[in-house]
Amino acid sequence: MAQSLGFDGRLVLPGDADWEDARVGRVFNGRRPDRQPDAVLIAGSVEDVQRGVRLANEKGWTVAVRSGGHSWAAWSVREGGLLIDLGALREMSYDEETRVVTANPAVKGGDELSPFLEQRGRFFNGGHCPSVGLGGFLLQGGQGWNQRGWGWAAESVVAVDVVTADGELVRADETQNSDLYWAARGSGPAFPGVVVRFHLATRPLFGFLGHTVHGYELEDFAEVMAWLYEAHHRISTDVEIVAVSTPIPLPDGTEKRAFLITGLAMVDDEETARAALAPFNECPAIDRAIFVQDCAASTLAEQRGQQTLQNPEHWQYITDNAWIDCDNTPDGIARTVEHLRPLFTTNPTDKGFAIWMSNAPMRDLPDMAFSLQTEAYVASYTVYEDAAEFPRNREWLTEAMAYAQPVTAGQYLGDSDMTHRQLRFMAPENWARLREIIAARDPQGRFHRYLAKDHDSLNVNHWLAEVADVAAA
Ligand SMILES: Cc1cc2nc3c(=O)[nH]c(=O)nc-3n(C[C@H](O)[C@H](O)[C@H](O)COP(=O)(O)OP(=O)(O)OC[C@H]3O[C@@H](n4cnc5c(N)ncnc54)[C@H](O)[C@@H]3O)c2cc1C
The missing domain is CATH 3.40.462.20 (Vanillyl-alcohol Oxidase; Chain A, domain 3)
Incomplete structure (x- = not known):
């Protein structure tokens, strides 16, 4: 039976009637993986995310995260550990003075954020498919509307609120926790924390x-x-x-x-x-x-x-x-x-x-x-x-x-789907820095990282890794 265990949301366990729905029901791609987490937390609040990470620490579970569920390779569904599903958290607020919009990661960039901003004469270049969640999209860079002219959507992230590996809630921006702020703009599924809010610069709505x-x-x-x-x-x-x-x-x-x-x-x-x-x-x-x-x-x-x-x-x-x-x-x-x-x-x-x-x-x-x-x-x-x-x-x-x-x-x-094909996705020096940040922020490996077939040759075009393998043999 799904359990509340002091959560504002629910902890769903294998064998519960809605287990399958909790495990993969919000995965956009109909090609669902068989991977089985130990539990799924349908978070009902930001505090739940903190509780979930602390529970994972107690149990020795890894933590996976789902925002919009649009990862083609279903990165949110991992073998073992706790999946924290942020789908029930969908708040948005707009500050007229700073023109910054704040949104939870499961907010859908096109279906929800865009109309909310249009009513205020503003625009944010979210993903093309309207149901893509802000979470995964922004963490990996975000190829939004007219990215060519207006830049990667992650360039408009001014701050993130993050639940860290020890369950603390911190703000990360240019001046505080700037390592997390740096990583939140491009690390994708290897981000060492759970983003619970994005603070985003908006632009005027075009005419x-x-x-x-x-x-x-x-x-x-x-x-x-x-x-x-x-x-x-x-x-x-x-x-x-x-x-x-x-x-x-x-x-x-x-x-x-x-x-x-x-x-x-x-x-x-x-x-x-x-x-x-x-x-x-x-x-x-x-x-x-x-x-x-x-x-x-x-x-x-x-x-x-x-x-x-x-x-x-x-x-x-x-x-x-x-x-x-x-x-x-x-x-x-x-x-x-x-x-x-x-x-x-x-x-x-x-x-x-x-x-x-x-x-x-x-x-x-x-x-x-x-x-x-x-x-x-x-x-x-x-x-x-x-x-x-x-x-x-x-x-x-x-x-x-x-x-x-x-x-x-x-x-x-x-x-991408790195279980099938691995290529370079980041400049080598950024990759080195990201690994340092991950090691410092999540030394226990609480958060899942890239879902890849070969973790030793990440960020390498596979044909180069193959040449190196042959040379080493
Ligand atoms: C129909 C469709 C159209 C798309 N169009 C575009 C497009 O126009 N431009 C573009 O750039 N991409 C596009 N994508 C790709 C999409 O942006 C990525 O798959 C992205 O990861 C989806 O984000 P999500 O939150 O919906 O996915 P999820 O599957 O929920 O998240 C993917 C992974 O990101 C990490 N993650 C997500 N949220 C958090 C969080 N809050 N904290 C920490 N880690 C988190 C987790 O590792 C998670 O497993 C599209 C995908 C689909 C299915």
Whole structure:
């Protein structure tokens, strides 16, 4: 039976009627792991999180955390120990003077925080899918709306409230517990504590959202992608630039896969948006486009709706990603585009998709754990309902990512699964500092760290680790 044991929430144990729901019910990906924690604490308050960590200390349990449940690889579900589920804590408050919003980590960036701020004329660049939780998203860097122009969402974290390994509640910011503040912006699932509140700088809500979308046949992928590689540096940084391989609806009710290039201008007015999006009309293949939508007026609600359609909840997903290196010469672009081609043109699942996201022009990052990026990010997703498809889809993604390896610099934690493929995700010096912080803050290893197949070669592109293994043999 679920127990209260002095908790404001509940402690759910294996054998309880709602055990399965507590263990994996809030995991977005329908591809659920078998891993079994010893207990799940549905925290009813911040004090519960402190009580949970102290209970884990007494019992010698490890602690895993769940905020929004959107980790593709279900990082919150670990073998043994206590899972602290923060899903019931969803408070938000806004300070008119500082323009800082405070929110619990399970608050959904799009569904909850964005409308709350819109009513106040403010905006925070949370994750694209509206139901992504702030917790995991911000801890790993946070590729939010127009990250290209406005920076990683973690750059807007001004402070975090953290329950530490001994169950204390502390504030971490530039001036106090600054090691935790540094780690909270990029360490992802290795953060040595439980964040219970984020304090986030907001920006003014833009006045106009203009959306350009060109749909192209897959045969035109190489030409259009090469053009985008050449053009993305000169498009205004108020425009989020994404290329997507995705199914599109046809008039007869069927769907077919197409290659879309999109620009979302988040600006003051329509005139500015039209000017910012005008370069898309220079695409040399535009006359062959299946459709062209030029700077259509859009809303955040519409954008959120499109993201929800693209990512159906509880379907089965296998995902992988890469930071892509390209030398921006015509030959370099052609080579890069060829290495990306299978990811964008051969996805074996009807609903599967791939995204290429511009991160150019590159900006220096503030001093924080998140520290690896290149001018373009690619992620690929197989999306299916029948678990029997897993082997085929896994094999396809493995091969397509391997084909992209010659232009791969590393990975973003957000779309990664290190039980399958390990890549660099952080600058080496940041990785060294993060390990020191973890060792000092959590010497007993109370909190779970990266869920990886090989902990000795973390933050190394696996092909380099393999070469080292062969050399050592
Ligand atoms: C449909 C979909 C769309 C996505 N879109 C984007 C996107 O646009 N941009 C982007 O950057 N990412 C995106 N992601 C990836 C997503 O940001 C990551 O999976 C992120 O980890 C999800 O955060 P969460 O809190 O919902 O996940 P959870 O699964 O709850 O958390 C993941 C892990 O983070 C750690 N963690 C979470 N909260 C805390 C906490 N409070 N304290 C300490 N550790 C914690 C834990 O290790 C936890 O297991 C998307 C994922 C999905 C499923």
